[in-house]
Amino acid sequence: MGIQVNISLPREVLVTIRETLKEEHNRLVSAMAENDANLEALRNAIVNSEPNQDIQRTLVDSESVYGKSYLVTLRGDDYSCSCPAFQFKTGLDMLGHCKHIERVVRERRFR
Numbered sequence: 748m749g750i751q752v753n754i755s756l757p758r759e760v761l762v763t764i765r766e767t768l769k770e771e772h773n774r775l776v777s778a779m780a781e782n783d784a785n786l787e788a789l790r791n792a793i794v795n796s797e798p799n800q801d802i803q804r805t806l807v808d809s810e811s812v813y814g815k816s817y818l819v820t821l822r823g824d825d826y827s828c829s830c831p832a833f834q835f836k837t838g839l840d841m842l843g844h845c846k847h848i849e850r851v852v853r854e855r856r857f858r
């Protein structure tokens with residue numbers, strides 16, 4: 748059982764409170780609409796920036812570390828790999844491929 752307090756407010760004060768709440772409500776509704784529009788724009792940007800049919804990905808197991816694998820991605824004609832050799836451009840072949848990309852090409856994983 749809480750403490751009950753009855754307060755009688757003058758009509759002008761009630762009108763002011765009601766107006767303030769209405770303004771706040773309208774402000775929140777428009778902020779939410781703006782937020783929805785931003786989310787929609789962001790979603791469209793993501794969807795349009797990466798057409799899935801143009802990107803293929805496959806995991807290639809590491810030869811040196813058991814249980815480790817790297818993600819090889821083919822985007823258009825460009826291969827990339829998540830391994831350190833590719834990231835730091837060390838030990839790549841003449842085409843700029845690391846051994847994981849070489850394996851994907853050799854095994855013809857992408858069509």
Ligand SMILES: [Zn+2]
Pocket residue numbers: 817828829830831832833845846847848
């Ligand atoms: Zn690699």
